[in-house]
Amino acid sequence: xxxxxxxxxxxxxxxxxxxxxxxxxxxxxxxxxxxxxxxxxxxxxxxxxxxxxxxxxxxxxxxxxxxxxxxxxxxxxxxxxxxxxxxxxxxxxxxxxxxxxxxxxxxxxxxxxxxxxxxxxxxxxxxxxxxxxxxxxxxxxxxxxxxxxxxxxxxxxxxxxxxxxxxxxxxxxxxxxxxxxxxxxxxxxxxxxxxxxxxxxxxxxxxxxxxxxxxxxxxxxxxxxxxxxxxxxxxxxxxxxxxxxxxxxxxxxxxxxxxxxxxxxxxxxxxxxxxxxxxxxxxxxxxxxxxxxxxxxxxxxxxxxxxxxxxxxxxxxxxxxxxxxxxxxxxxxxxxxxxxxxxxxxxxxxxxxxxxxxxxxxxxxxxxxxxxxxxxxxxxxxx
Ligand SMILES: Cc1cc2nc3c(=O)[nH]c(=O)nc-3n(C[C@H](O)[C@H](O)[C@H](O)COP(=O)(O)OP(=O)(O)OC[C@H]3O[C@@H](n4cnc5c(N)ncnc54)[C@H](O)[C@@H]3O)c2cc1C
Numbered sequence: 001x002x003x004x005x006x007x008x009x010x011x012x013x014x015x016x017x018x019x020x021x022x023x024x025x026x027x028x029x030x031x032x033x034x035x036x037x038x039x040x041x042x043x044x045x046x047x048x049x050x051x052x053x054x055x056x057x058x059x060x061x062x063x064x065x066x067x068x069x070x071x072x073x074x075x076x077x078x079x080x081x082x083x084x085x086x087x088x089x090x091x092x093x094x095x096x097x098x099x100x101x102x103x104x105x106x107x108x109x110x111x112x113x114x115x116x117x118x119x120x121x122x123x124x125x126x127x128x129x130x131x132x133x134x135x136x137x138x139x140x141x142x143x144x145x146x147x148x149x150x151x152x153x154x155x156x157x158x159x160x161x162x163x164x165x166x167x168x169x170x171x172x173x174x175x176x177x178x179x180x181x182x183x184x185x186x187x188x189x190x191x192x193x194x195x196x197x198x199x200x201x202x203x204x205x206x207x208x209x210x211x212x213x214x215x216x217x218x219x220x221x222x223x224x225x226x227x228x229x230x231x232x233x234x235x236x237x238x239x240x241x242x243x244x245x246x247x248x249x250x251x252x253x254x255x256x257x258x259x260x261x262x263x264x265x266x267x268x269x270x271x272x273x274x275x276x277x278x279x280x281x282x283x284x285x286x287x288x289x290x291x292x293x294x295x296x297x298x299x300x301x302x303x304x305x306x307x308x309x310x311x312x313x314x315x316x317x318x319x320x321x322x323x324x325x326x327x328x329x330x331x332x333x334x335x336x337x338x339x340x341x342x343x344x345x346x347x348x349x350x351x352x353x354x355x356x357x358x359x360x361x362x363x364x365x366x367x368x369x370x371x372x373x374x375x376x377x378x379x380x381x382x383x
Contacts, residue, residue: 006065009046013072016045021076029349032202034083042084042114049112050088051239052096056108063239064301067246071297074250078353079203081247086156087111089243090361091118093236094164094180098223103182107162116161116185121151121209122233128152129366131166132175132230136211138167143218145169145181147189147211153360154209158192161185163209164236170227180222180229189214200352238311240361241318242304245297248321248357251350252290255325255332258346259283262336273335282331289324296320312374319367322357329354 001009020041028034042048050066052058061069066088073081086092092111095103110116127134136149147167157163163183170177183190193208222232263274263283273279296317303310329351333340340347358364373383 001059001061001065006061006068009059010068010072012045013047013069016041017072017076021073021080025077025346025349028077028079028203034079034203038080039083039114042080046112047084048087048114048117050084052088052092052108052112056104056112058108058112063242063304064298067242067297067301070243070246071250071253071294074247074252075254077201077203077349078247078251078356079201082155082201082204083117084114085243086120086160087114087118089240090120090236091156091160091162091164093239094120094222094232095182097235098180098228098232099182100222100224102219103222107182110161117156117159119154119156119160119163119209120236121154121157121163121165121183123152123154125150125152129363131233132178134166134168134178136165136167138169138179138181138216140169140218141215144215145179145218145221147181147183147214147216149211151209151211153196153206155204155206157207157209158195158205164222165209165211166229166233167211172227175230176227178229178233179226180232181216182220182222183214183216187214187216199355200349201356234311237361238304238314241314241367242297242301244357244361245293245300245314245317245321248325248354249290249293249297251354252286252293252321252325252328255328255347255350256283256286256290258350259286259332259335262339266337279335282335286328286331289328293317293321293324312371315362315367315370315374318362319364319371322354323364325354326358 020038024035024038046059049058050061050069054060095107111118122131124134124136136147138145138147162185165181165183166178167181168177169179189212191210196206263279264272266273300310300313300317332347333351336345336347339345342348377383
């Protein structure tokens with residue numbers, strides 16, 4: 001996208017966040033749902049198609065541009081971004097990166113317009129961090145596969161029109177036996193558990209997705225080749241982790257703004273609390289975390305776009321930015337004092353919302369392992 005068009009898009013998203021999303025944050029929390037008219041406005045803005053190539057009806061943003069837009073969306077309740085998150089990211093990118101031309105034509109235009117949403121189903125009750133140990137089976141039966149198994153914590157499942165599902169179709173153990181399937185919503189033999197009750201991010205939806213002899217045509221294998229699903233999932237997650245890092249960084253900035261506003265208004269001992277140096281230290285540390293986060297996201301996204309192998313630095317960025325926003329949220333509660341503990345203030349809400357960022361798309365511990373293993377391999381250790 002040319003620079004001028006992109007600047008206009010970013011400005012539009014910034015205004016949308018300030019004028020439509022922030023004013024509806026309390027309603028979102030109270031109703032535990034993103035208002036339908038806001039989802040419709042997201043469609044009209046093209047937000048579902050941010051990362052889908054232009055020839056399939058999307059905006060075709062590169063990673064750096066996507067990160068800038070997601071940074072803006074990070075400056076409000078994180079549930080809004082979750083509505084588009086799986087379609088922009090993990091749910092559609094398998095098709096964008098590894099799909100056949102026919103699969104791209106069949107699915108991407110409908111995803112880009114927001115006509116349907118995508119979900120990504122990898123995690124299972126017995127397989128989270130150890131994703132290569134998934135047990136959902138895909139048994140070949142002529143020109144179809146029969147899927148059986150349970151997927152856990154699947155974001156946007158009840159409202160998705162299609163699912164990227166990882167299942168074990170081959171005899172090979174671990175990652176080599178896994179295949180990525182496109183499963184349309186409504187496939188016979190597929191059902192949902194009840195919606196999960198969560199710590200935060202009110203308005204997001206996750207639940208179990210259960211496959212009981214669900215029949216999926218062999219032509220729905222992403223890229224048409226069985227046994228490549230784990231590789232597809234890992235490529236998708238590299239991009240997804242930069243996306244989430246940008247989200248964390250946007251929220252760090254929002255929280256810093258909340259700190260500055262409160263510290264400039266609240267008085268104790270006859271002074272604004274922002275005049276106390278110990279409060280200033282909390283603000284300064286939050287700026288350091290936010291600034292470092294922004295710098296890392298910008299750098300790693302640029303290098304991703306340049307085609308460099310950046311998986312380990314993506315892990316550094318996801319690890320740092322998600323932990324950083326946790327620290328910033330904690331300081332925000334502290335600056336707000338007792339009010340920071342009260343549900344009617346944003347500090348309490350965002351503190352709970354950001355906790356998830358250290359867990360999904362690879363926990364902090366998994367990012368540490370990716371970073372350390374990459375370095376040790378470079379140093380000659382065989383791992
Ligand atoms: C709200 C929400 C939405 C989600 N959405 C989706 C989705 O749309 N699609 C999807 O497929 N999944 C989704 N997930 C799943 C998510 O990606 C997993 O929860 C996450 O990867 C962690 O897996 P787990 O919960 O099984 O934890 P475990 O893997 O059981 O981890 C438990 C603890 O052990 C640690 N640990 C595990 N292995 C190691 C190790 N080797 N070394 C050190 N520590 C280790 C972990 O860091 C963690 O602290 C979602 C989860 C949540 C909570």
